[in-house]
Amino acid sequence: MPLWVPVRSQVAPAACLSPSPEAPRALSLFSSSSVFPLPNSQCLVWRTDLLVISSFRMAEQPYMVASDSETTGDDKSQSAFHDLAIGIEVGTSKCSIAVWNGAQVELLRNTRKQKAMRSYVMFKDDTSTGEVPSGGASNKTAYEEKEILSGSAIFNMKRLIGRADTDPIVHASKNLPFVVQTLDIGVKPFIAALVNNVWRSTTPEEVLAIFLVELKTMAEVQLKRPIRNVVLTIPVSFNRFQQIRVERACTMAGLHVLRLMPEPTAVALLYAQQQQQQQQSLHGSMGSGCEKVALIFNMGAGYCDVATTATAGGVSQIKAMQGCTLGGEDILKNVLYHLLPNFDSLYSNRDMNKIRSMGLLRIAAQDAIHRLSTQSSVQINVDLGDGTKMQRVLHQSEFEEVNRNVFEICEKLIKLCLADSKLAAEDINDVILVGGCSRIPKIRSLVLGLCKKEKEYEGMDALEAAVTGAALEGAVASGITDPSGSLDMLTIQATPLSLGIRVHGGGFVPIIQRNTAIPARKSMIFTTTQDGQTEALIVVYEGEGKMVEENHLMGYFKVTAIPLAPKGTAEISVCMDIDAANTLRVFAGAMMLGTDRANSPFFEVRMPTLDDAHGWCAQALVKTHGSALDLTTIPKELQPQKVQ
């Protein structure tokens, strides 16, 4: 069965998630002008811009995707763009796809001619497929948004993916219309959508995968070729677990992730291209030109990112990045609680009428926030349907007051980013504001004020910059070149989070510091803490906390064959390597005493090796081994020089 079949019909193909008898499940796309009948009535109907799922069996097993070579051996396109990666931005609220068309980046539109499509998946039962309203990707009419907020749709996947049920963001998501349950033990949260008056469970990865199938199919129909490679943008603050979940969702959808790009780095690439073109038009030739420093502030519905970048000669080097889970969702929540202090009571018992009321209030509040970007006060009139009618005026000053905490965090992030990049406001040439929340007057004035600028950088669409950059990266990383030099640029990425290991006493020693340019390789020498210690645990963490428990445990392994020696004399080398695709590998082993040679073959471990419940593993290791396998640092002056 070919993975991709050209589709002529207006009605898009149905995609199916079918369980194979073996544990790994295959996900394939079928072409059909109507709902494709499948065994066990496991079928997923795709209707150009609305996704409906019927009898979708939620699975816990990992998914496998049939590879192109197995399925499309006879389907090799002659086009140079056969493998050209497309850029996808899956936002918390909206999503977009862009592709290099040979001359420039083009954003794809759905059947409703929208470039920004609402990110959600609607779960519906078989029996209603015939009557399902089309037009899920539209947020023009209240009816559709109402439907999304009815409990039958899952959205905000980007805020939920890769988080444990102890995460405050997961807890904050409990006021959404669909079910988010936590048991607070450090495992995946339970999420469920309402189907036929039953809360049916799913997972954020699965929801994202279904959504990506929709996007993939849409792109395949429009570009008339199979899509496999993608460059996906992610928030700066995504840790490696979140990244892996996103990659897994892509795999489930039959997509291969060429790059996961922190959103501001995608914007930086677009900026590099614009600067390069400007230079060329000014000087008529490729010159390295003068260096321009830009601060990129990106805030969408779910996340806030700040980055600084130095750009010249088409090369944009990321100086520093900062990010956190903060966005329009938090602003909306603040406004909801301001409008209705007992908002909690609306969703606590999951009464259908209350869910509907909550949805109506969400829509009204969202609309008011949008209008406050251009008005100093807005009128809110909403009938919550339960006898409650809200009629009031919301002033911008009120709005700014209730969101003071949000603005404070934005300010903190910018200051941290400037400090990390050793830049003062005066060093910044351009301030680039992107993301939906960058349209909020207070946020604009705050960012510009901190950077001591009157005006923001012009020439970038706040909602399209990241996906455009992702498409540029897709073209560059697919090996496409452009005779006019439009693709002669590069973003030198940096790691947003430090990577290191645990040392005796529970301290965290970074080996690759945050904001290190990647690809990168750094190594450090550690030593034993016990006399005659022959084995050592290498426990790898990601984060910025001084103690390991503040950071994310990536995995662990044991170095063996340490030569017998008094404590503090044996040498254990730990090397961390991040390649261009952002894969982390840890190499470690013991050295022969007094030599620069390995005592026995080194270990190479791809990280993370862990999945869920990683907090438990760290505790279990300490409980079982105490400090018997601990390592400690050696004095700085004895470390191999950074300069090698």
Next chain:
Amino acid sequence: HKTDTDTSYGYQRTRYKISSSHSGNNSMSHHYSVLGLDWSRPEPYSDGEIKSAFRAKAIKYHPDRNQDIREAAEAKFKELMTSYEAIKTERQNGSPK
């Protein structure tokens, strides 16, 4: 003094105890040559010259731009970053340019 990467073990084969003894001219001249610069040039390089040299090499060696020889490009790019950092550190420390 050679300080190449031993790929068989996948880590920098530099012995820390002797590392302080090889920070002399040899390795600095190597770092400059990685950027395509001549360490022995009598006239000191400006910051701009160093940056331009780095960028020119970065765009040449970055694995994104060398899909066909990605692994070799990775190694080359890492070497470039190491040398660039070394040169920046040396210049910040006020060593002779």
